[in-house]
Amino acid sequence: MENDLSRPLLSVIVPVYRVETYLPKCLDSLVGQTYADLEIILVDDGSPDRSGAICDEYAARDSRIVVIHQENRGLSGARNAGLDRATGEFVAFVDSDDYLEMSMYENLMVAAMERNADIVIGDFYMILESGISRRYIRVPDDGSLEKVREMILADRIPSYVWNKVYRKALFDGVRYERIRGFEDLQITPRLFQRAHKVAFVPEAGYYYNCLNMNALTAVFNHRPELNVETKYGMFAAWKEHERVARELGLDVAGFAETRAIKSAISALVADRAHSVLEPEQKRQLTGYLEEKRAVEIGGKHRMLRWFARYSTTLCRLYDYGSFVWRKYKARKNKLRE
Numbered sequence: 001m002e003n004d005l006s007r008p009l010l011s012v013i014v015p016v017y018r019v020e021t022y023l024p025k026c027l028d029s030l031v032g033q034t035y036a037d038l039e040i041i042l043v044d045d046g047s048p049d050r051s052g053a054i055c056d057e058y059a060a061r062d063s064r065i066v067v068i069h070q071e072n073r074g075l076s077g078a079r080n081a082g083l084d085r086a087t088g089e090f091v092a093f094v095d096s097d098d099y100l101e102m103s104m105y106e107n108l109m110v111a112a113m114e115r116n117a118d119i120v121i122g123d124f125y126m127i128l129e130s131g132i133s134r135r136y137i138r139v140p141d142d143g144s145l146e147k148v149r150e151m152i153l154a155d156r157i158p159s160y161v162w163n164k165v166y167r168k169a170l171f172d173g174v175r176y177e178r179i180r181g182f183e184d185l186q187i188t189p190r191l192f193q194r195a196h197k198v199a200f201v202p203e204a205g206y207y208y209n210c211l212n213m214n215a216l217t218a219v220f221n222h223r224p225e226l227n228v229e230t231k232y233g234m235f236a237a238w239k240e241h242e243r244v245a246r247e248l249g250l251d252v253a254g255f256a257e258t259r260a261i262k263s264a265i266s267a268l269v270a271d272r273a274h275s276v277l278e279p280e281q282k283r284q285l286t287g288y289l290e291e292k293r294a295v296e297i298g299g300k301h302r303m304l305r306w307f308a309r310y311s312t313t314l315c316r317l318y319d320y321g322s323f324v325w326r327k328y329k330a331r332k333n334k335l336r337e
Helices: 023-031 051-061 074-085 104-115 145-153 183-194 226-248 253-274 279-291 299-310 312-335
Strands: 010-016 038-045 065-070 090-093 119-128 131-135 164-167 198-209
Touching (some): 010 023, 010 104, 023 038, 023 051, 038 051, 038 074, 051 065, 074 090, 074 183, 090 104, 104 119, 104 164, 104 198, 131 198, 145 226, 226 253, 226 279, 226 312, 253 299, 253 312, 299 312
Parallel strands (some): 010 090, 038 065, 119 198
Antiparallel strands (some): 090 164, 119 131, 119 164
16 A cells, blocks of 8 residues: 655554454454555564464555564553654554554544644543543643643643644653553653654544553452552653653642552552562662652651561552552453443
């Protein structure tokens, strides 16, 4: 299929891991996009099933598809490999167990061109056990960049990367850090800080699959110790929100600071229970909390901070109960309205 040279090339980066059941539907929705000016980069992240072979089969049929086979590096490593390979003026991301409306990128890219936008955001659907539910992006009436940034930093506009297209220049010198579960939440503030214009389209084009609990992007795992890394990832993400908010002089910095403090305490409690984090990660957590020692926190997190300092047994009891509850809530949120 020939590209229209008058329209920007869009590089679509698709990390692939253990999705042989879902991958064909995802790829069919990509190769059939009405916006044909695509470079589709499939990153086989050491998948142990037939996912890599499926990628090769599709690449043999469509010259726009590039396949990268690599050892497992996690979601961040897969996306970074795609970014390093991408040649488009714009980039987008797709999770390989999801799929798209055929007109999704047409709608987003037309808005990017007509409005000279660096980031374009669309609505999306959640695929739940109870059915498919649309999610609406709530945007400020005047569309001002400052208000959009405030909403991103307060997580009132979701930080998901897959319902957006980005001017690739925003990623110059910016790559995903390897944290568990909150990669999008961490990188999004940097991108919106760099953007000069953000646009919205009212169409929903992305279908996010909440039913695949084994995907590379899954946050919760059956082994409770992996929840330590998730908690650290949340801390790293909210710390980045705070940093960007302070650099931009936005009031939402205090909100992000509170979230980062609570996440740091939770991570230390979980790590005392399981001893998972690297020494440098522990130093970051304790150093941040020491820096924020004058910030008031609620009684629950004062208690948890005491647990983290003095009692491994209490940390293990709390972490186990917390993990079971969070896992239950996560599954409930994924499978029900």
